[in-house]
Amino acid sequence: MFKKFIYSTLVIICLIITQQVYSNSTKSVNTIEGGAIIYVDLNASGNNDGTDWVNAFTSVQNAVNAAASGDEIHIAEGTYLEGAEILITLPMTLKGGYPTGGGVQNIDSYSTILSGNYLNRVIFSSHSTGTLNIEGLTITKGRLNNGGTLFGGGVYSNGNIKFSHVNINDNTLADNSTIGNKFAYGAGIYGQSEVVILNSVIDNNRLGIDSDSGYARTKGGGVYSAISLIIINSTITNNLSNATSFSNNAASIAEGGGVYCDNTVIIANSLLKSNKARTAHTCNGVTDCNFTTTHPETRGGGAVGFITSNNSIITGNIIESSSETGSITALDGGGLYGILSLNNSIVWGNTNLVDGFESPDEYFGSLTSSYSLIKGENPAGSGNIDATNPGFDPLFVDETSGNFRLQAASTLKDSGNNSLLPLDDYDIDYDGNTTEPLPIDFDGGQRVFDTTVDIGPFEFQSYLGIAKNATVSGSEVTFDYYIENFSTSSLSNISLTDSLDDIFGMGNYTIITPPFQVANGGTITLNPGYDGSADTNMFTAMSSTFNGLATAQFRMTVDITHVVDQGFGLGNYLSQIEIQAEDMGKSSVIYQTVEQTPIQTEITFLQKPVKMIQPYLAMTLI
Template sequence: MAGKTFLKSTLAISLLLIVLTFSATAHAKIIYVDADAAGANNGSSWPDAFNYLQDALSDAYSGEEIHVAKGTYKPDQGSGVTPGDPEATFQLINGVTIKGGYAGLGEPDQNARNIQLYETILTGDLDGDDVDANDPRDLLDEPTRSENSYHVVTGSGTDETAVLDGFTITGGNSNGDFSPNWKGGGIRNYLGSPTLTNCTITRNSSWLEGGGMFNVGSPMLMLTNCTFSNNYSDYSGGGMYNTGRYSNVTLINCTFSGNFADYEGGGLYSGYSKYNSPKLTNCAFTGNTSGARAGGMYNTGDSTLTNCTFTGNSADWEAGGMFNDGSSPTLTNCTFIGNSAGENGGAIYNFGPFGTPTLTNCTFSNNSADNGGGIYCIHESNMTVTNCIMWGNMATQGNEIALNNFWDEGILYPATITVRYSDVEGGVSEVFVDTGCTLNWDDGNIDDDPCFVQPGYWDANGVWVDGDYHILADSPCVDAGDPNYIAEPNETDLDGRPRVIGGRIDMGAYEYMPSIPAEARILPRTINLASKGKWITCYIRLPEGYTVADIDPNSVFLQDEVKPESLLLNEQQQVATARFSREDVQPILKAGEVELKITGRLTDGTVFEGTDMIKVINKAGKK
């Protein structure tokens, strides 16, 4: 009897331990940080939150979360650090998730989270006296930044379970005299692969590499929804520097804008070896600059870029958009618009033996360079271009493509390119082929205006005005791609729409999608051309499954030419109200029963069209 009792007791204790263990796992400890908290400051709640993030990191163990309220936090404040020490840094921890963007004290809902509204800043400005620099190139030597942290955040030695989510990282200045304090102003990862989500890395600088972020030997590093803006490197990798064998960073929905590197990779430098092959999906490179090569991205590996855009990047020497050094990247559904290089390769520069870059369904327009306004290939580079549009690029030699040989100690190293099922302005005549180089002009190529919705352009002040590079219904690029192309399951174009519509793939980054029917109701029902009314109003309803909130206000037109004076989007009623000036509309009307057409585009590129019949008269009133 005693044995049975002992057995029951043992089982009960075991079950209790299992329940307690499960409960602890299911409800991980949350540590709170709020600079305004005035309670016990032990991190147990918002009123008793730690004031300093360093205190929370010292208290955290694997499986726990740290919630940080809006405000500014410095790495030299709290336990384990010395005030004013530029080597102080926020060291990430395996198994610990750090989340910013919480409302914290003073707000109705302290647990509300909005990373824009409740911005949480990790800053390297230890003295709190940084003077803002209009030009990122001035960040490194700005006197008020001389004492700043060498690295605001450090992910060295971590794996993907170390998570940083919802922070602005700024004010890092890697201006030290020795390594590692001259690399990675914002974030430094040495043999570390943390996970970053919803972070903005801005206005950081480095003397050598990685103004915003420096990574070496980071095989599992993943960034999602992150922005690198206005960072500076005195050498390479203004936004991010990625190096080391098998340092395969994954970037999803990330933006690189306004970054600068004096040498290579204004936005992103990914180098060292062929095995350093980042994977980029839905990323944008805009307005980045390099003093030598690769305004947007420098690449030495077999990188994969899907649904990425390169717009308005520049390099003083070569590769305004992307420099491929002996590498074999695969680019799909990408656009290169308005990039420039002082010498070669306005959009892309391919260099080196064994490199076999592949471009599929990409669009190149308004890129410029001395040689190869769109694409430049040299030194045995062997590129394949399929289902692409190359239109309106500019160069002294080879507006669209230039192939150059490379002499080394009396040996000729020619370049090769294969173009198939692509729309190239000027055809073969706009491809420069140097001695010994090979142009394979395969089946399906055309030389016809692709009929972009609205090409971009440079205004009188030298400012780039964005265009719309979707193709219209009458574009010769519709259903003109490789007839043998078979789309992968759930494959999409740059807009995220199904890649093949109509049985055959289109050329370019955007698949043409027939317009969806919209319901249009125009008032007044009778328009008197002799009257002096002020407005003509059109009410628009979209089909089920679409929302008026997605209408691009700049895309709405009446009769393809009159823009509305105002557009109101009522999401509750799902009605868009477009008001047109009668003065603008009446000149295009004639008396009689008239069908008016309203058109527009959603943010995903879907076109809508609706019509309505009205009566038009021209009858003056009695005198």
């Protein structure tokens, strides 16, 4: 009855609860059956033979040397400086995120870092069978310099490799020796075979080479794969593929600022954001250049390949070129370049930049698009969003700050196609079911909330409802506040704010009955100092929690000492309710409503992720 009353007479405001990309990082992934476990801990003081945590190796390389095919290496927290690249020859699993001295894996709490210290590549694996699994590690500060041909600054893998809950950042391939042909592929990851990336971040990896006699060619600032690349629930951001050529008819080619694959790329529930492919050609005077052969080529700021994008967003990527002489041969695909298939996806705000002049450049190549959004376009195909109308706004929460979650009124909400969701082949939610459609969104919430999937990686989640009713008797108004938790998670730090000054004006009312509980679905503590004016928070937020699937009701009565608008005796009771909550261990994204009248029920959201305001919704005269 309580739900029916709320749904039939009141409007529900929604709160999105978000979490970081490491949404399942506190879970320990199942170990490989039959594989031995070898332990590594920087602070181990035992025999250092890897047999347990007390006797753990203190070097990752020593553990790898002791491992057989299929073994697992558990690595405790800390920063490991091996002094040389870690050499692997067999398929095995490296798992970080364990506390010093051993214990339960928790990647968020126990950071395990493998660092090249800007002196060497971090991992080199020559295995040719099976899969190398890397989980719960940060791989950083790998660097290769001046080798002519440079592959994999962070990780080089000859065979199949899978990354899970991994952060690969600040790895570099650089060659500024200028002489001869130069090639640099995959600053973060280089894979000769299949590369799988799950729940991971590939960030701020850089390719940069120069040449004055021959090619300067870069591919895949973040990731390069020769065979296939699968990216699920991951972020590829701020990576760079840069090639510069100087005189003597040299050519510069940069492709795939974020990722490059010679074959198939599958992207699901992921963000490719703010990557760049950049070329430049400069000459020391006209006599050093041949105008007909010094043509830079730049392709795919976000990604290059045979790309299928499912419920992902490609945004803010750039291809950039400049030339003092000659002309630019190719400048194609600020976001994507190749054979492209978009399903339930967003391509938005990608550009090309030539000599400082920026132009829209979402993609280049053969396109098949279904139930997707491309900025400024209305592509052929089923269910695509028409974004050609001037002023079209998809209503992201805050595009300027990079928050591409959806507002409640977004046209992308419930506009996807469930049948286009890929299968959960890699069991991204760890429930053992790999035949179900992808079950979670980028934030770890339900992938399909209500009945139809949203377009993009973020599903709009209705976690918290708020409604208000006013009953008028003479000069007294009784306000009832109804809140409901639609999720199974307990919510914390609940605050409910209502300004009586906004309704009646300062000094025009007296609180006869302060707020009290009619029904409490948790341990929500009322604020005894609430006065509707100087103190407008009805709850003591820090001590309040709200149980999953619970409801609560609160009431107060106010005597009106001055009525602003007599009307039918009701007065002008427009009010704004502000409510905020956090899921346990997660951050909240909350919205604001504006321009409401006492009888208007349609909600309009602004792009402001700090609070949620709802107007007065219903009134009963007795």
